[in-house]
Amino acid sequence: MLLIRHANLADGRLRQSVLVKDGRFEAVAADLVAGNDCPVLEAEGCLLTAPFVDAHFHLDAALSHGLPRVNRSGTLLEGIALWGELKPQLTQQALVERALSYCDWAVGRGLLAIRSHVDVCDERLLAVEALLHVRERVRPYLDLQLVAFPQDGLLRSPTALANLKRALDRGVDVVGGIPHFERTMADGARSIELLCELAAERGLRVDMHCDESDDPLSRHVETLAYHTQRLGLQGRVTASHLTSMHSMDNYYVSKLLPLMAEAGLQVVANPLINITLQGRHDSYPKRRGMTRVPELLAAGINVGFGHDCVLDPWYPLGSADMLEVAHMGLHVAQMTSTRGQLDCFDAVTVNNARVMGLDRYGIHPGAPADCVLLQAHDAAEAIRLRANRLWVMRRGEIIARSPVAEASLTLPGRPAAVNWSLPVR
Ligand SMILES: [Zn+2]
Secondary structure (H helix, E strand, C coil): CEEEEEEEECCCCCCEEEEEECCEEEEEECCCCCCCCCCEEECCCCEEECCEEEEEECCCCCCCCCCCCCCCCCCHHHHHHHHHHHHHHCCHHHHHHHHHHHHHHHHHCCEEEEEEEEECCCCCCHHHHHHHHHHHHHCCCCEEEEEEECCCCCCCCCCHHHHHHHHHHHCCCEEEECHHHCCCHHHHHHHHHHHHHHHHHHCCEEEEEECCCCCCCCCHHHHHHHHHHHCCCCCCEEEEECHHHHCCCHHHHHHHHHHHHHCCCEEEECHHHHHHHCCCCCCCCCCCCCCCHHHHHHCCCCEEECCECCCECCECCCCCCHHHHHHHHHHHCCCCCHHHHHHHHHHCCHHHHHHHCCCCCCCCCCCECCEEEECCCCHHHHHHHCCCEEEEEECCEEEEECCCCCCECCCCCCCCECCCCCCCC
8 A cells, every 4th residue: 555645647636645555546536644554655746647658669670770870861761771781680689688678768767658560571570579578578567569560561572461460470469561661552552451451350459650751642541541440440540650641732631530530540640750751852841741630639539649769770869758759749740739738748648548558547546556756747847848757656666766857056046956847926
């Protein structure tokens, strides 16, 4: 038994008490009282949130930056070519070690659930084996969900479909795809049909890299919505990236959004990566390539934000910080309204949990006692400060701590430490 006192919650409830018992949340209320022998964690008005969730990542490539060389053009296509150069040199041990290191970073940042794509275009299925092993190793402290991802194209690579099925047989959780990388639009559409049918047969979820280009005529998401509805997969299908939607004709999008909503499609945008990889063929004005997040949300479509890449062939930065992802998403999508800021916080927590199908997620009685105490008072401040994670809890046990981030001052007539919050008015 454990009582967390004076915690602000992301939904706006202030100064709440949260009782934890046997690894679960037992009660949440303003005025819980603990027995004398019950340990108390004092939150002091800081934000207690359910853990961060990343609904789109590539754990097999993470932390491989510079191997065997860096991406000179910075484009998606050179990144894919570079990954192809690295693949034959990969070893299972190196894959496992890098993935475990990244999971350590994630825990330190309060990121306790990750959906990772894993490349299945390799006869040895080396990355699949490595990440299945990692999924079990980290299970006590991090929920890792794997997507069978045919990086070289389901139809473009002669063995991709067979390897993807083998990966699913081995226990990979979700069916992936990459229709815009097939040889033709028709092949892209055919790949979506095949993959959705496979998911329907096996009762699995779908998460495709979809329309990840600046081509306004790349319209695979329309096909994905169609097959989702045809096969009764509503609520189980995610379209990742959708960067082409940034460049699509506005009339066409006005027809597309209701079709996506009708099909119950979910969307994951990847702000850090979209803004750096897209628009590389533009001069000025330069497109920023992120999909239409506020418009998707307004249409009733669930939108999450993913990290996508950290120190890999596509992106030379990153540190498992989902608040950095939310911060970038907020700026690129101009979501500076009060509601918009909260939506961006939701996009790296509850919305991503919905994408992954984590149905016991959240701070409410009966849910697993997984949470993070942030050095911030509310969700907007957490994004603004990319707030320090004071402690991270899993099943009622604290598994990571960070010291209070503070800057001390030696200025005449000024306080001894900087206060990063808005002055009280
Ligand atoms: Zn991706």
